[in-house]
Amino acid sequence: METIEQNKMLTQVGKGTPMGELMRRYWQPFAAADEIKDKWTLRVRLLGENLVLFKDRLGKLGLIAENCPHRRASFAHGIPTERGIRCPYHGWEYSHKGECLNQPNELDNPGFREKVTTDGYPVQELGGLLFAYMGPQPQPLLPRLDGFVHPGTIRMLGRSLLPINWLQIMENSLDPVHTEWLHGHHYEFLKEQEGVKVAISTHHKKIDFKEFEYGMTKHRLLEGHSEDGDDWKIGHPIVFPNTLAVGNGDEAARYFSFQIRVPVDDENTLHLWYNAYVPPQGMKVPTHLLEKVHQYTVPFIDANGEYIVDNVDGQDIMAWISQGTIADRTSENLGATDRGVAMYRRMLKREMKKVEDGLDPIAVVRDPLKNERIDLPNEKKKHHNSDGFASFMLRTHAKYSPIAKDLVKVFEGENHPGIQEAQAIQAELSKL
Numbered sequence: 468m469e470t471i472e473q474n475k476m477l478t479q480v481g482k483g484t485p486m487g488e489l490m491r492r493y494w495q496p497f498a499a500a501d502e503i504k505d506k507w508t509l510r511v512r513l514l515g516e517n518l519v520l521f522k523d524r525l526g527k528l529g530l531i532a533e534n535c536p537h538r539r540a541s542f543a544h545g546i547p548t549e550r551g552i553r554c555p556y557h558g559w560e561y562s563h564k565g566e567c568l569n570q571p572n573e574l575d576n577p578g579f580r581e582k583v584t585t586d587g588y589p590v591q592e593l594g595g596l597l598f599a600y601m602g603p604q605p606q607p608l609l610p611r612l613d614g615f616v617h618p619g620t621i622r623m624l625g626r627s628l629l630p631i632n633w634l635q636i637m638e639n640s641l642d643p644v645h646t647e648w649l650h651g652h653h654y655e656f657l658k659e660q661e662g663v664k665v666a667i668s669t670h671h672k673k674i675d676f677k678e679f680e681y682g683m684t685k686h687r688l689l690e691g692h693s694e695d696g697d698d699w700k701i702g703h704p705i706v707f708p709n710t711l712a713v714g715n716g717d718e719a720a721r722y723f724s725f726q727i728r729v730p731v732d733d734e735n736t737l738h739l740w741y742n743a744y745v746p747p748q749g750m751k752v753p754t755h756l757l758e759k760v761h762q763y764t765v766p767f768i769d770a771n772g773e774y775i776v777d778n779v780d781g782q783d784i785m786a787w788i789s790q791g792t793i794a795d796r797t798s799e800n801l802g803a804t805d806r807g808v809a810m811y812r813r814m815l816k817r818e819m820k821k822v823e824d825g826l827d828p829i830a831v832v833r834d835p836l837k838n839e840r841i842d843l844p845n846e847k848k849k850h851h852n853s854d855g856f857a858s859f860m861l862r863t864h865a866k867y868s869p870i871a872k873d874l875v876k877v878f879e880g881e882n883h884p885g886i887q888e889a890q891a892i893q894a895e896l897s898k899l
């Protein structure tokens with residue numbers, strides 16, 4: 468349980484708040500690089516700030532506070548220049564760093580000009596995603612996590628804008644037991660109402676959590692599984708502060724899978740699913756699969772306004788939203804199975820304090836040698852893959868991907884029934 472003050476401290480992400488300052492020590496992804504390919508500007512809301520992503524005439528990207536410091540017109544309609552962007556209203560020009568470069572029609576007055584600086588943040592691309600750094604300089608390195616830099620992968624990016632605070636989503640990643648119920652018994656109950664008997668839930672015998680260089684790992688021992696299994700021995704990581712990396716697949720289907728919970732503001736979160744699949748050795752993969760990050764929206768409400776709970780991610784989203792816009796942690800009662808959640812909160816508090824003391828928090832990367840490629844500890848033989856690649860994929864957000872059927876083909880062969888299933892899902896999607 469937290470006090471009102473502690474709950475605010477843990478959840479608020481605005482500039483100047485303790486968590487807002489912690490979040491600003493990390494590069495945050497906010498769009499796919501493709502999204503600005505055919506445009507000059509894109510409006511972005513990130514950590515409670517309204518921003519505009521822009522491309523200058525030389526193709527360099529910038530991210531600037533949306534409203535012009537002159538009389539507040541939006542840079543979303545700005546005119547790109549060689550050094551930055553001009554406001555559409557009176558043409559004042561700004562650099563990528565937010566410095567005012569000139570003020571046409573004004574007498575040149577450097578003192579006045581310098582006063583009208585605004586916020587401008589660095590942007591970098593990695594693995595087809597755009598990341599922003601909104602903290603103080605010197606900026607750290609953008610972490611080159613394994614799945615973002617592995618060569619030759621088939622990449623896709625799902626997204627949902629969820630009307631809730633980011634923390635309850637992250638806390639779910641420190642809560643292994645929920646899978647037994649939400650994705651197990653709750654799903655069995657849904658099927659029971661359709662007259663179908665399924666038994667998919669597996670009991671957790673033990674859970675554990677460990678701190679490592681980039682955050683925490685979570686471990687589970689399921690009934691009937693061995694302590695030598697990857698789920699218990701290796702587990703999977705929660706990369707601080709807001710990324711889950713879950714499972715690497717095995718020899719049959721190797722992949723990297725991230726869920727990044729990007730705070731749009733205190734009450735909205737951009738949920739990104741970034742998956743990178745490693746094609747089987749020697750396979751000739753159609754080039755269209757490799758040349759871009761395939762994007763899709765993950766729906767969570769159906770045509771009748773009901774939650775979509777026939778897949779793992781939809782079940783999670785239902786539970787998260789049902790906790791309230793910002794979960795009220797003053798009236799919760801944590802049990803022994805919540806100790807991962809408690810440990811994560813303790814670490815967040817400890818890291819906020821470090822930032823307050825002027826130190827780098829955990830998982831801030833500044834050493835280029837360490838950053839050539841960061842290989843995360845991650846289970847390979849994962850329990851939830853036991854019924855095959857296609858079956859698992861089509862039980863998750865990935866079923867909405869425009870390349871779901873291609874992935875089934877790549878990993879299961881031309882004749883797998885999952886191909887028809889994936890096609891049917893795409894047809895259903897158009898009705899939402």
Ligand code: FES
Binds near residue numbers: 539
């Ligand atoms: S409002 Fe931007 S130049 Fe006037």
Ligand SMILES: [Fe+2]
Binds near residue numbers: 639645646650779783
């Ligand atoms: Fe879940």
